[in-house]
Amino acid sequence: MTELVHTRSELAKARTGLTGTVGVVMTMGALHPGHETLIRAARERADHVLVTIFVNPLQFGPNEDFDRYPRTLDDDLAVCRRAGADLVFAPSVTDMYPGGQPLVRIAPGRLGEELEGQSRPGFFHGVLTVVLKLLQLTRPDLTFFGEKDYQQLTLVRRMVRDLDVPVEVVGVPTVREPDGLALSSRNRYLSADERRVALSLSGALRAGAAAAGRGADAGDVLAAAHVVLAEVPGVELDYLVLTDPDLEPGPVAGPARLLIAAWVGGTRLIDNLAIRLAPRS
Numbered sequence: 001m002t003e004l005v006h007t008r009s010e011l012a013k014a015r016t017g018l019t020g021t022v023g024v025v026m027t028m029g030a031l032h033p034g035h036e037t038l039i040r041a042a043r044e045r046a047d048h049v050l051v052t053i054f055v056n057p058l059q060f061g062p063n064e065d066f067d068r069y070p071r072t073l074d075d076d077l078a079v080c081r082r083a084g085a086d087l088v089f090a091p092s093v094t095d096m097y098p099g100g101q102p103l104v105r106i107a108p109g110r111l112g113e114e115l116e117g118q119s120r121p122g123f124f125h126g127v128l129t130v131v132l133k134l135l136q137l138t139r140p141d142l143t144f145f146g147e148k149d150y151q152q153l154t155l156v157r158r159m160v161r162d163l164d165v166p167v168e169v170v171g172v173p174t175v176r177e178p179d180g181l182a183l184s185s186r187n188r189y190l191s192a193d194e195r196r197v198a199l200s201l202s203g204a205l206r207a208g209a210a211a212a213g214r215g216a217d218a219g220d221v222l223a224a225a226h227v228v229l230a231e232v233p234g235v236e237l238d239y240l241v242l243t244d245p246d247l248e249p250g251p252v253a254g255p256a257r258l259l260i261a262a263w264v265g266g267t268r269l270i271d272n273l274a275i276r277l278a279p280r281s
């Protein structure tokens with residue numbers, strides 16, 4: 001059975017009933033099979049699974065899609081039930097931020113200002129602040145994050161390490177459509193034509209990975225990815241970078257990560273792939 005609670009006092013009461021280990025999956029709702037995979041991963045590792053559903057205003061910029069972000073609680077509950085969640089916490093904005101906008105926020109540091117943070121100022125302050133609040137409220141042993149949001153996963157790991165938060169962060173590989181498109185709640189904004197255009201993001205990443213497999217260096221990996229993007233009109237590239245797997249600055253060799261963000265019509269999409277470069281000689 002999946003119990004639904006909305007307030008922090010209901011959560012506190014329901015949480016005391018969860019004996020044994022607890023795994024938490026944090027989401028903004030509009031659940032899809034990517035989220036379901038996170039819930040099932042939590043199911044395998046923990047005695048109880050708690051899902052949070054909260055569209056966090058703190059991580060949206062003034063011109064972003066907070067108001068139109070899909071809110072589909074009934075459908076989301078069906079997904080949670082099917083995937084075996086025990087408890088769903090779907091608070092209101094007032095319940096999460098009873099004093100209004102928090103004065104104290106988590107500062108994500110250098111990495112929080114790059115890539116997603118450069119295009120979405122304040123984004124990771126908002127994400128890490130709500131993630132820490134949800135960790136305090138739910139007190140899990142394990143928490144599960146998707147590799148689709150790779151920089152977010154990396155920063156959550158860093159926060160947990162740097163601030164000694166007593167939780168294990170588990171990364172879950174990206175779930176894709178059969179044609180390669182990374183599942184994302186924002187995919188529902190795409191028209192059929194835009195969806196075809198959006199395939200060039202994963203196509204570019206795959207072309208980069210294939211070039212690396214043929215022994216290409218970092219420059220040629222990026223060039224191979226750019227070729228795919230150049231073939232498809234309608235993609236407005238934000239960034240395409242090849243970086244260290246921990247997103248540390250400096251030259252890249254051996255294991256690496258290729259990350260992309262682009263606009264397709266009015267929708268901003270992200271994706272990434274693990275790449276193995278030949279070691280530097």
Ligand SMILES: Nc1ncnc2c1ncn2[C@@H]1O[C@H](COP(=O)(O)OP(=O)(O)OP(=O)(O)O)[C@@H](O)[C@H]1O
Nearest residue numbers: 027028029034145146148149174175183184185186
């Ligand atoms: N395709 C996917 N594969 C694996 N994990 C995913 C996938 N999509 C989302 N997740 C993970 O689910 C969690 C909640 O993400 P969120 O609710 O923002 O969904 P989303 O699809 O990323 O939404 P959006 O389109 O708004 O970015 C995050 O840890 C995210 O990385």
Ligand SMILES: CC(C)(CO)[C@@H](O)C(=O)[O-]
Nearest residue numbers: 026027028056127130149
């Ligand atoms: C982690 C998160 C639930 C925080 O609002 C959100 O950024 C998301 O859904 O990835």
Ligand code: BAL
Nearest residue numbers: 028059060127149152
């Ligand atoms: N999927 C991460 C949350 C966001 O894009 O707002």
